[in-house]
Amino acid sequence: MAKILIVLYPDPVTGYPPDYARDSIPVIKEYPGGVALPSPKAIDFVPGHLLGSVSGNLGLKDWLETEGHTVVVTDDKEGPDSVFERELPDADVVISQPFWPAYLTAERIARAEKLQLVITAGIGSDHTDLNAANARGITVAEVTYSNSIGVAEHTVMQVLVLVRDFVKQHQIAVDGGWNIADAVERSYDLEGMRVGVFAAGRIGRAVIERLAPFGVRLSYTDRFRLPAEYEEKYGLTFHESIEELVKEIDVLTVHAPLTDETRGLLNDELLATMTRGAYIVNPARGAIADRDAIVRALESGRLAGYAGDVWDPQPAPADHPWRTMPHNAMTTHTSGTSLSGQARYAAGTREILENWFEGAPIRPEYLIVEGGAYQGTGAHSYAKQPVHADEQQAS
Structure with missing residues (x-):
């Protein structure tokens, strides 16, 4: 059994939503170009609900615990006494989103001796030191196309x-x-x-x-x-x-x-x-x-x-x-985490986990690094000059 550490953004300040502005979201049958949407065997969430915050837990917690895995879900990721820092050393899997990233620097990866899989629920894995992940043979995947x-x-x-x-x-x-x-x-x-x-x-x-x-x-x-x-x-x-x-x-x-x-x-x-x-x-x-x-x-x-x-x-x-700079229209990294997008990247995260637990191949378009080398999307986007997460560590 595995220990899965999930770092998500906090719930709304008014509490987890009891209801939503819409009763449903449109059903998208395929991505542009005919690429298939995530295809997990099942989902434990309602599409259109808030999944990217702690209480939403990407719809993963009940399923993982039923399968016998240990699950830690937190928004506390800053500083040496954070839940993220305390739970990382014996985690097998780390999941976070680009909007509230769990920065996996080379130093953190060195301390995470059991870490085997890092999943970005969404697109963009530069919060992980990809050089260090390659050196350790850690698999890094993201839910490409989802948002x-x-x-x-x-x-x-x-x-x-x-x-x-x-x-x-x-x-x-x-x-x-x-x-x-x-x-x-x-x-x-x-x-x-x-x-x-x-x-x-x-x-x-x-x-x-x-x-x-x-x-x-x-x-x-x-x-x-x-x-x-x-x-x-x-x-x-x-x-x-x-x-x-x-x-x-x-x-x-x-x-x-x-x-x-x-x-x-x-x-x-x-x-x-x-x-x-x-x-x-x-x-x-x-x-x-x-x-x-x-x-x-x-x-x-x-x-x-x-x-x-x-x-x-x-x-x-x-x-x-x-x-506060003049003539700005900044937003707080929300573009890819609409309720519609969350349904897709939550489903894709479950698909990646299902494949990993079963020892089945992860879709090439989801892969960034695997087996010590850039693979799939990673070979296209990152292989030339990979980033170093320690240079943009938030904590």
């Missing part, structure tokens, strides 16, 4: 919120005002703007496909060029590098994984080459941007707005400057 469309939808929303200056306009309404000039002095149409997409993987392509009907001019850069017929369909211009891309756009959306190559990439030097008054939306990883460089660019007017769903570290401290 890609949710993040793409959030990205499109934030692009529109910035360009139309929605935050200010809404606040005027909340405050009882009606000054039209104040409301529109920084508001523009998205139509006709040049939008650049940094990394055209699953999320980046979904953003391209959703922004194209707005009449924008689309460009992108990626390690792997998209097929010519796809570029033609969406009127895409390919750039060999991010440095070339940012010179030619009004809006940049960021969808790259966090690697040694992308860490701090959006710095003073790169921002200085962008069109004055450009916007950036970053739902990928906070550390891809130089924190203070973004603040300086907004204060100087180099950037007209910055929105993102990701911070460094996470959770961000109360005095993080991105909370």
Whole structure:
């Protein structure tokens, strides 16, 4: 029997919901491209319920305990006396979400002598030191595709919120005002703007496909060029590098994984080459941007707005400057954890566990590392320059 340590975000401050705004969520039969949704043998939750918090426990606790496993579910992950630190040394499996990550540094992995499997309930495993996991032969998996469309939808929303200056306009309404000039002095149409997409993987392509009907001019850069017929369909211009891309756009959306190559990439030097008054939306990883460089660019007017769903570290401290910098539309890493997305990544987490307990293969698209090497999605996204989780440890 195994010990499973599950780190999830806290329940709502008002308590676990007794009811929900909707009675159901739409049934999605397949992901774009025909990829199958998670297919566990069973689920112990109601799709559309809050699963990502402690009381929701990803719908796993009852099932795992019935099977004889030891389960620890906590939101306490910060500092040497946290539940996470105390329970980690003899854990066989660690599960957390990118929105409330259990940072598995090389030092923590060294102390976790029994650790065999790390699961990201969602997408993005850079909170685990992948070099250390490879060295130990630990399997790292995530629920690829589970919330890609949710993040793409959030990205499109934030692009529109910035360009139309929605935050200010809404606040005027909340405050009882009606000054039209104040409301529109920084508001523009998205139509006709040049939008650049940094990394055209699953999320980046979904953003391209959703922004194209707005009449924008689309460009992108990626390690792997998209097929010519796809570029033609969406009127895409390919750039060999991010440095070339940012010179030619009004809006940049960021969808790259966090690697040694992308860490701090959006710095003073790169921002200085962008069109004055450009916007950036970053739902990928906070550390891809130089924190203070973004603040300086907004204060100087180099950037007209910055929105993102990701911070460094996470959770961000109360005095993080991105909370109060001008012309921001930040959210607290919620794009991928809608109630719809939670149903999919909870089901995918159970599928991974079922396979692992049975000694069956884990789907290649779920795998990041296995057997001491990058596999599946990991070989595509992380293998070139893996990240070091100790550099973005939150505790």
